[in-house]
Amino acid sequence: xxxxxxxxxxxxxxxxxxxxxxxxxxxxxxxxxxxxxxxxxxxxxxxxxxxxxxxxxxxxxxxxxxxxxxxxxxxxxxxxxxxxxxxxxxxxxxxxxxxxxxxxxxxxxxxxxxxxxxxxxxxxxxxxxxxxxxxxxxxxxxxxxxxxxxxxxxxxxxxxxxxxxxxxxxxxxxxxxxxxxxxxxx
Amino acid sequence: xxxxxxxxxxxxxxxxxxxxxxxxxxxxxxxxxxxxxxxxxxxxxxxxxxxxxxxxxxxxxxxxxxxxxxxxxxxxxxxxxxxxxxxxxxxxxxxxxxxxxxxxxxxxxxxxxxxxxxxxxxxxxxxxxxxxxxxxxxxxxxxxxxxxxxxxxxxxxxxxxxxxxxxxxxxxxxxxxxxxxxxxxxxxxxxxxxxxxxxxxxxxxxxxxxxxxxxxxxxxxxxxxxxxxxxxxxxxxxxxxxxxxxxxxxxxxxxxxxxxxxxxxxxxxxxxxxxxxxxxxxxxxxxxxxxxxxxxxxxxxxxxxxxxxxxxxxxxxxxxxxxxxxxxxxxxxxxxxxxxxxxxxxxxxxxxxxxxxxxxxxxxxxxxxxxxxxxxxxxxxxxxxxxxxxxxxxxxxxxxxxxxxxxxxxxxxxxxxxxxxxxxxxxxxxxxxxxxxxxxxxxxxxxxxxxxxxxxxxxxxxxxxxxxxxxxxxxxxxxxxxxxxxxxxxxxxxxxxxxxxxxxxxxxxxxxxxxxxxxxxxxxxxxxxxxxxxxxxxxxxxxxxxxxxxxxxxxxxxxxxxxxxxxxxxxxxxxxxxxxxxxxxxxxxxxxxxxxxxxxxxxxxxxxxxxxxxxxxxxxxxxxxxxxxxxxxxxx
Numbered sequence: 001x002x003x004x005x006x007x008x009x010x011x012x013x014x015x016x017x018x019x020x021x022x023x024x025x026x027x028x029x030x031x032x033x034x035x036x037x038x039x040x041x042x043x044x045x046x047x048x049x050x051x052x053x054x055x056x057x058x059x060x061x062x063x064x065x066x067x068x069x070x071x072x073x074x075x076x077x078x079x080x081x082x083x084x085x086x087x088x089x090x091x092x093x094x095x096x097x098x099x100x101x102x103x104x105x106x107x108x109x110x111x112x113x114x115x116x117x118x119x120x121x122x123x124x125x126x127x128x129x130x131x132x133x134x135x136x137x138x139x140x141x142x143x144x145x146x147x148x149x150x151x152x153x154x155x156x157x158x159x160x161x162x163x164x165x166x167x168x169x170x171x172x173x174x175x176x177x178x179x180x181x182x183x184x185x186x
Numbered sequence: 187x188x189x190x191x192x193x194x195x196x197x198x199x200x201x202x203x204x205x206x207x208x209x210x211x212x213x214x215x216x217x218x219x220x221x222x223x224x225x226x227x228x229x230x231x232x233x234x235x236x237x238x239x240x241x242x243x244x245x246x247x248x249x250x251x252x253x254x255x256x257x258x259x260x261x262x263x264x265x266x267x268x269x270x271x272x273x274x275x276x277x278x279x280x281x282x283x284x285x286x287x288x289x290x291x292x293x294x295x296x297x298x299x300x301x302x303x304x305x306x307x308x309x310x311x312x313x314x315x316x317x318x319x320x321x322x323x324x325x326x327x328x329x330x331x332x333x334x335x336x337x338x339x340x341x342x343x344x345x346x347x348x349x350x351x352x353x354x355x356x357x358x359x360x361x362x363x364x365x366x367x368x369x370x371x372x373x374x375x376x377x378x379x380x381x382x383x384x385x386x387x388x389x390x391x392x393x394x395x396x397x398x399x400x401x402x403x404x405x406x407x408x409x410x411x412x413x414x415x416x417x418x419x420x421x422x423x424x425x426x427x428x429x430x431x432x433x434x435x436x437x438x439x440x441x442x443x444x445x446x447x448x449x450x451x452x453x454x455x456x457x458x459x460x461x462x463x464x465x466x467x468x469x470x471x472x473x474x475x476x477x478x479x480x481x482x483x484x485x486x487x488x489x490x491x492x493x494x495x496x497x498x499x500x501x502x503x504x505x506x507x508x509x510x511x512x513x514x515x516x517x518x519x520x521x522x523x524x525x526x527x528x529x530x531x532x533x534x535x536x537x538x539x540x541x542x543x544x545x546x547x548x549x550x551x552x553x554x555x556x557x558x559x560x561x562x563x564x565x566x567x568x569x570x571x572x573x574x575x576x577x578x579x580x581x582x583x584x585x586x587x588x589x590x591x592x593x594x595x596x597x598x599x600x601x602x603x604x605x606x607x608x609x610x611x612x613x614x615x616x617x618x619x620x621x622x623x624x625x626x627x628x629x630x631x632x633x634x635x636x637x638x639x640x641x642x643x644x645x646x647x648x649x650x651x652x653x654x655x656x657x658x659x660x661x662x663x664x665x666x667x668x669x670x671x672x673x674x675x676x677x678x679x680x681x682x683x684x685x686x687x688x689x690x691x692x693x694x695x696x697x698x699x700x701x702x703x704x705x706x707x708x709x710x711x712x713x714x715x716x717x718x719x720x721x722x723x724x725x726x727x728x729x730x731x732x733x734x735x736x737x738x739x740x741x742x743x744x745x746x747x748x749x750x751x752x753x754x755x756x757x758x759x760x761x762x763x764x765x766x767x768x769x770x771x772x773x774x775x776x777x778x779x780x781x782x783x784x785x786x787x788x789x790x791x792x793x794x795x796x797x798x799x800x801x802x803x804x805x806x807x808x809x810x811x812x813x814x815x816x817x818x819x820x821x822x
Contacts, residue, residue: 023224025217032216040204054208061216065223127197146195168478174191 013077021068028068031077032061038078038148039085045143046089048131060088075157082148082158086140093136133180134173141169370781371677373669373706373714376662382670383657383678385690386455386699387412389619390638391604391628393419396777397809398630400816406777413774414672414701420770420806422698422763424456432651432738433457433693437753439731440760442704443768443794444786447712451703451753452764453734457650459696467503468567469521469559470496473552475572476510476537484630485606489571490534492603492635497531500524507555508533511548521559549589556598565649565741567599570618573606586614590621591689597742599649599692603638604628616675621689637804651738653690653746656701657683660732664755666708667715669782671771673701683737686746693738700767704782705731731755762800766807769795773814788818 013031020028039060044053067084071077131139144155145166152166159166374382392415396406427434438452472493480486500506501524508519508530519533549570556566590600602619604626619626627638655678660668682688693699706712736749760768772791775783792814799807 020220025220025224028220029213029217032213036209036212037204040209045198054205054212057204058208058212058215061212062219064216065220127194130194130197142194143198146191147198149199165478170191172479173194177191177194 014073017068017071017077018073021071028065032064035081036061039081042082042085042143042148043089045147046086046140047092048127052092056085056088056092060085079154079157082144082150083160086158089140130177130180133176138169138173138176141166142173145170369674370778371670371672371674373667375667375715376660376665377718380662381657381659381680382668382703383655383680383683384670384673384701385676385678386654386656386693386701387414387673387676387691388418388693388697388699389415389616389626390419391615391626392416394628394630394634397813400813400820403820405817405820408778411774411777412672412675413771413778414676416774417672417700417702417767417770418698420766420810421804422454422700422767423800424454424698424763426456427458431458432740435734435736435749435751437734437751438760438764439753439755440764440768443790444772444783445704445712447710448704448706450768451705451731452760452767453656453701453703454763454767455693455699455736457693457695457697460650465695467505467564468500469505469556469564470500470507471552471556471559471566471568472506472508473548473568473570474508474510474518474537479573480605482606485573486537488629488632488635489603489605490537491632492629492639493534493571494531495632495636496639497524497527505559506530507559509548509552509555510537517551517555521555549586553593553596553598557596560597565599566597567601569601569603571603571605573604587617587621590618594621594689602626620691637806649692649741650695652692652741653686653737653739654693654699655683655690655737657735657737658703658732658753659735660705661730664707664729664731665705666710666713666717667706669704671702671704672774683735686739686744702768702771729755762798765798766795766800769798770810773810773817777817788814788821792818
C-alpha cells in the first residue's frame with residue numbers, strides 16, 4: 001500500500017486522486033502538497049486579498065477529504081479542483097455580503113489609515129481597482145483565463161458555461177478595461 | 187487591443203507566495219480530516235465543524251478593504267499603466283473627406299432617479315394626447331400582430347424599474363457605446379468653397395437613441411446626436427415625383443427662425459412610391475445576434491417580437507431565412523415562403539441568447555443565403571439585428587467593411603437594426619449600413635420596430651434609387667456664406683459627385699430625405715466672415731441662389747443619372763412639412779451646443795414644432811414635442 005515519495009511525484013493527479021478517494025493516505029498527502037500553491041493562488045485571484053485567500057485555501061483543504069468522495073475521474077483533476085475553489089469562493093462571497101453591511105462603520109477610520117500606506121501598494125491597488133469594476137462572473141473568468149492561464153474551453157468547463165460564453169466574457173473584460181482607462185485619462 | 191489584458195494578466199500572475207506556515211496548517215488540517223474520515227462513516231460536515239476563529243468579524247474587514255480599492259486616489263497609477271484611451275473610428279465616407287472623425291468617449295448613462303422620473307411624468311401629462319397608433323389592419327393578420335405586441339410591452343414596462351434598483355454590491359456599469367460623429371459643419375464662404383457635396387442619409391438610429399436617453403431622464407451625449415437623422419426620422423408629405431422619375435426634389439426658401447439675417451434653404455426629396463402590388467418578391471435574410479450580451483428584455487425578446495411584426499405584411503411569394511450567430515454561425519431557418527408563418531415564428535421562438543458573437547462568419551453565411559435565394563427580378567436584403575457587438579474574430583471593423591463592400595456589388599442590400607444601449611457600437615453599425623447599401627436603425631420599443639419595419643416596409647425594404655448624392659453650387663452674388671445643418675458624417679469630396687464608384691446613401695420606395703442649409707446674403711449683418719478686400723469680383727448668376735444637382739443610380743444599374751434644378755429666391759410661405767423639419771433641425775442643434783442659434787431656445791423650438799404638426803397620423807411629431815419638453819426640463 002505504502003509507495004515511495006519518488007513514485008508519487010511522478011504519478012498523475014488523477015491516479016493519486018482516485019487512490020486518495022479510496023483511502024490512500026500517502027496519495028492524499030502528495031496530492032495536497034502538490035496543489036496547495038495552485039489553490040492558494042487561484043483563491044487570491046478570486047478574492048483579491050492574501051488573507052482571505054489563505055483562509056479560503058484552508059477551508060477548501062479541510063473539506064477536501066469529503067469532496068474527494070465525489071471525485072469520479074470524469075475530468076482532469078486540476079479542472080475538478082478549480083471548480084471546487086470557484087464554488088468555495090462563491091460561498092464565501094455570499095457569506096460576506098451579509099457581514100459587509102455590519103462592517104461599514106469602520107470605513108472612515110480605515111480610509112485615513114490606508115492613505116498612509118497607499119503609495120507602496122499602488123500596483124496591487126490598480127489590479128484591485130480593475131477587478132472590482134468587473135462583475136463576479138467576469139472576475140472569475142479573468143482569474144482562470146489570465147491568472148491560471150487556462151484555455152477558454154477549460155475555463156468554461158470549470159465554470160460550467162460554454163466556451164463561447166467565456167470568449168464573450170473576455171471580450172467584455174477588454175471593453176470594460178478600455179472604458180476604465182478612458183475614464184481615468186479624462 | 188491585447189495590451190489591456192496583458193497588464194491585467196501580469197498583475198494577476200504575480201500572486202503573493204504561499205505562506206509556508208499557512209500551507210503547513212492547511213495540510214495538517216486536511217490530513218487530520220482525512221484520517222478522521224477514514225475512521226468514521228459519519229458524513230462529515232467539515233465546512234461546518236471547522237474552528238470558528240473569529241472569522242465573522244475578519245471577513246467584514248476584508249470586505250471593507252475591497253471597498254477602499256475603489257478610491258480615486260489610484261487614478262494616476264491607472265493611467266500610468268497606459269491602457270488604450272479613447273478610440274478613433276474612421277468612417278468610410280470620411281476617408282475621402284479632409285476631416286478625420288474622432289469618436290468621442292461615450293459618457294456613462296446614469297439611470298434615471300426617482301425624482302427625474304416623476305418630473306418626466308409631469309411633463310408627459312402636459313403633452314397633448316398622442317393619437318393612438320392607427321390599427322395595423324382590419325384583417326385577421328393585423329389583429330394577430332396587435333396581440334403579439336401586447337405581451338412584450340408589458341415586459342418592457344417592468345424593465346426600467348428593475349434597472350433603477352442597482353444591487354448593493356454590483357460594480358458600476360461601464361458604458362461602452364461608440365458613436366459616429368464629427369464636429370458640426372462650419373460656415374463656408376461661398377467665394378472660397380462654392381460647392382457643397384454630400385450623400386443622403388436615411389438612417390434614424392440617432393433619433394431613437396436620443397429618445398431613449400431622454401425617456402431615461404438623461405440628456406443624450408452630444409456625440410450621439412446626428413441632426414440629419416433627427417430630421418429624417420419623420421415622414422413628410424412632399425410633392426410626389428411625376429412620370430418615371432425616381433424622386434423629386436422640392437426646394438423651399440424661408441426666413442431662419444433663429445437668425446433674422448439669414449435664410450434657410452429646405453430641400454425635400456420625395457422618392458417614388460411604385461404601386462405596392464407590383465413590387466418584386468422580397469428575399470429577407472434575418473441575421474440575428476444571439477450572443478450572451480443579447481440576453482436582455484430590450485434585446486433578443488424585443489427583436490423576436492419585432493420580426494414577427496413584419497410577417498403579416500409579406501406576401502406568399504416572399505421568402506424568409508434566419509441565421510443566428512453566436513460563437514458559430516448557423517442557419518436556423520432555411521429559405522421559407524413568407525406564407526408559412528407558423529414555421530417562421532417557430533424558428534424565431536427557438537432563438538436563445540448564449541455564446542459570443544462572430545459577426546463576420548454570420549454575415550458571410552447570410553450573404554451566401556441571400557444570393558442563393560435571389561431569382562431574376564427579386565430584391566434580396568440581409569437584416570442584421572444586433573447590439574453592435576462584433577467581438578470574436580472581427581476586432582477589425584475594416585475587414586468587415588471590406589467584405590460588405592464587396593458583397594454589395596452582388597446586389598444584396600443590408601439593414602442594420604440596433605438593440606440595447608449598454609454596448610451598442612453605433613459607429614460600426616453606421617459603417618456597415620453605409621457600406622452595405624442599407625440603413626441603420628435603432629430599435630428601442632415595439633412601436634419603433636413597427637415604424638422601421640412595418641409602416642415603412644416598402645420603403646425600408648424596397649430600394650428605388652441607390653447612391654443618391656446631392657451637390658449644390660451656391661451663387662456668390664446672392665449667397666455670401668452657407669452652412670449645411672447636419673450630414674457631418676456624410677460629407678463627400680466635390681469630385682466624388684461624378685464618380686459612380688464612390689458609394690452613397692440609398693433611398694427606399696416612398697421615402698423622404700431632407701437637407702437644410704442656412705444661407706447668408708452678401709451685406710447681411712449676420713455675416714460671420716468679413717469680405718475679402720481683394721476678393722474676386724463675383725460673376726452674376728441672375729437671381730438664383732444656387733444650383734441643385736442630384737445623382738442616383740437606378741437599382742441594378744451601374745451608371746448614374748443626373749437631375750438638376752436651380753434654387754430660386756422667391757418665398758412661398760413654408761408649409762408644415764418644411765417648418766417641422768426646421769424645428770427638428772433646431773432640436774438637434776439645441777442638443778449639440780446651439781452654436782448658431784443665438785437667443786433662440788427650447789420655447790421657440792417647441793412652438794415652431796407645435797405649429798407644424800400637420801396631420802401626424804402616427805403621432806411621431808407629438809412624441810417629438812414631448813421629447814423637446816423633456817430635454818428642456820433636463821437641461822435646466
